[in-house]
Amino acid sequence: MQLLVAGSDRVDAGKTTFSVGLLAETGATGYKPRAGNDYWFDHDDYRRAVEDGRLYGKDAKRLASAAPGDHRPEAINPVHRLWTPAPGAGKGLLGQDDREFLVDRVGGTGPDEDPAFVVNATADLPSGLAERLPLSDARRVADLDEANAAMADCHRPAMEAIGEAVAAADRAVVESYADIARPLDGFEPDAVAVVEPRRVRIYDGERYANACDVASGSAHEGRLEERVGNVVDLLEPRARVELPALTSDERDAPETVADAYAPAYQALLATAVD
Template identity: 65%
Template sequence: MKLLVCGASEVDAGKTTFTTGLIDRVGVRGYKPRAGNGYWYDQDDYRRAVENGRLYGKDAKRIAAASPGDVRPEAINPVHRLWLPTPGRGKGPLGRDGRRFIMDRVTLEGATHYVVNGDVEVPPAAERAFPLSDAPVVDTLPELNDLMAELHAPALADLGDAITARDSAIVESYSDIARPLSAFVPDAVAVVEPRRCRIYDGERYAKSCEVASGSAHEGRLEERVEHVIELLEPRESVTLAALSSDERDDLSVVADAYEDAYDALLAVI
């Protein structure tokens, strides 16, 4: 059983709350192949991780904690990016208005690697916490792409192989990206947004990702959820209840509140 959870909005879609409740429901390990957090918006999470010489975000931490066994966030999240808001500046190396990446953490074959943006000042705490003196520094998009082919792609491929080898897994995407692993074909897909979850057949969803990747919308390696699901009819659409922060922290409460959505998702398998 392989399940995929995606978000229909770029931020605050509710993916991780849905994922952790689903983990509680079915009792299998969750994965967050790619993740990121903002130095400004996620300062508390950044400080907690950096104080221990680590770089991960709250989503990977929550998914790891919800998963059975003793799971480190880095084990389920091989690629993590730290962002910095850049008000008033143009597009950065990744083509995003309003923010630039500071550094990446890539976990590959048990070793931790860092990639630093040469156009952004690394926060002093991060400079002290991580061995960045030998880390590659990129100033242009081609340089970053080369390093991503060398580090990021193999790390994600290794995780994809590990997920394929398991009988069951739950994979959560990031932002509003349709698939965090290009070769991953789930059995069923939940597309989550505030107040709604739409359920799709996994194989049909994967085929739509391939179609969308060659469309005028994208033509890139990453497809947006909206461009994939416009090619599909959902198997079911379920209303999601609003939950307080205390309720979101109690996985059994989330599992009960989203029971209808989980039932619909599992019925597709």
């Protein structure tokens, strides 16, 4: 059974909280194919990772910890991007307003597998980052064409490998990033949960995947990806379920989340087996 959790808001939709509760409910393995965090806004998480010579975020760490077994965050998250605010600087190398990408970590999913790094050659890296991560041999990109080439050469094989792992898993929960509708190209889950503050909408997986194909731009080079809003505008949900507000302590306890969100999980699982 493969389940997808997507969010209708770019940030703070509640995807990871929903996902960790779902892992506790189902005993599935969680995957976060792409993730990112910010040097400024997530500085504690950034420091915690890079001081160990690693690059990952709290979402992947929460998913890895909530799943049965022993998983490193990198094992379930093959591509992680480090951002930094760029107020007043206009659009950065990747066309983002008010923020700029610094470094991508690609791979490193196994304990003995060295990751690759892609560095934005037009950005100033934070002090000490180059000393804490092995960036001397990193691929450096200076414009969008070079970034897209790096995505084709480095990111795509890593994403294909995690897609194969998801397909082979007996039970998998795949969490998307930002408001991207589908984090793996061609992925057809059994059911989909679109999470937003206060509620979740449940969709049939095949219909959702078909709607992604209709709404799709060119995901292969990372320029355009299906946005949740464009996809769900083409569909009627199987169910709408209200989500209760949770305290920070409750959100940190997967079993507590599973209890609180039980009606939503029941609707999602019923859709998956229908």
